[in-house]
Amino acid sequence: ILGGYEARPHLRPYMASLQLDGQHVCGGFLIAEQWVLSAAHCTEGTNGKLFQVLLGAHSLTEPEPHKRLYRVRAQIAHPGSNIHNNRDDLLLLQLEEKAELNAHVKVLPFQREDRDVEADTLCEAAGWGTVTHSGRRPDKLQQVERPVISRELCNHRTRHDQTITEKMMCTDSRKKDTCKGDSGGPLVCNGVAEGVVTAGSRVCGNYKKPAIYTRIAPYATWIDGVMASAAG
Numbered sequence: 001i002l003g004g005y006e007a008r009p010h011l012r013p014y015m016a017s018l019q020l021d022g023q024h025v026c027g028g029f030l031i032a033e034q035w036v037l038s039a040a041h042c043t044e045g046t047n048g049k050l051f052q053v054l055l056g057a058h059s060l061t062e063p064e065p066h067k068r069l070y071r072v073r074a075q076i077a078h079p080g081s082n083i084h085n086n087r088d089d090l091l092l093l094q095l096e097e098k099a100e101l102n103a104h105v106k107v108l109p110f111q112r113e114d115r116d117v118e119a120d121t122l123c124e125a126a127g128w129g130t131v132t133h134s135g136r137r138p139d140k141l142q143q144v145e146r147p148v149i150s151r152e153l154c155n156h157r158t159r160h161d162q163t164i165t166e167k168m169m170c171t172d173s174r175k176k177d178t179c180k181g182d183s184g185g186p187l188v189c190n191g192v193a194e195g196v197v198t199a200g201s202r203v204c205g206n207y208k209k210p211a212i213y214t215r216i217a218p219y220a221t222w223i224d225g226v227m228a229s230a231a232g
């Protein structure tokens, strides 16, 4: 997160850190006791290795009550996701067992009504992604508040030039922005997860390249289907 600040510890008990060999790779969030939603691009370069999912954390390194690393039973990328564009950039992770829910570990509801969030709505992104252009990684969860911008403005030829579909949304990226390692985290508007951070143009903090999110509502049926078919 660029231009943000340290989150109040455990005020975002749905936040997950997707890790490989003890290293934070991407964000994610708990959508059900045994399921985390993240971004399909996070599996790029992992050679099919399964993530481990850290829940209940504020600091990535310090011991904290209710902080726990979960093994993943299955990772299901949306069938439409691919490395060439940001379309359908969603990843579902089934934990080896149901997460132990408590004050520091909670499910975050996601938007099911497929209607655009109004431009200028202030939403929040959080993550353990880089906090400087040089790529400094934080130990503690960061957050930033960003206004939604219209798809029309985001699609302007000087911005993302007609690549933003109706299944995506954008926030202003001037100075304060999501960045490397924040992918997969939720964009929370009025307490509901409306989007999932996608790397998009990979640029951070440049107002010409607004942050892009996969809208969740259009995928509610897919998400429910995967969770139902893997149940038990």
Ligand SMILES: NCc1cccc(NC(=O)c2cccc3[nH]c(C(N)=O)cc23)c1
Binding pocket: 044, 173, 177, 178, 179, 180, 181, 182, 183, 197, 198, 199, 200, 201, 202, 203, 204, 205, 210, 211, 212
């Ligand atoms: N503000 C939008 C936004 C949101 C989330 C992430 C990013 N930026 C990256 O993720 C990124 C940046 C630089 C080099 C990179 N290399 C790789 C990679 N997967 O190899 C990713 C990146 C940007």
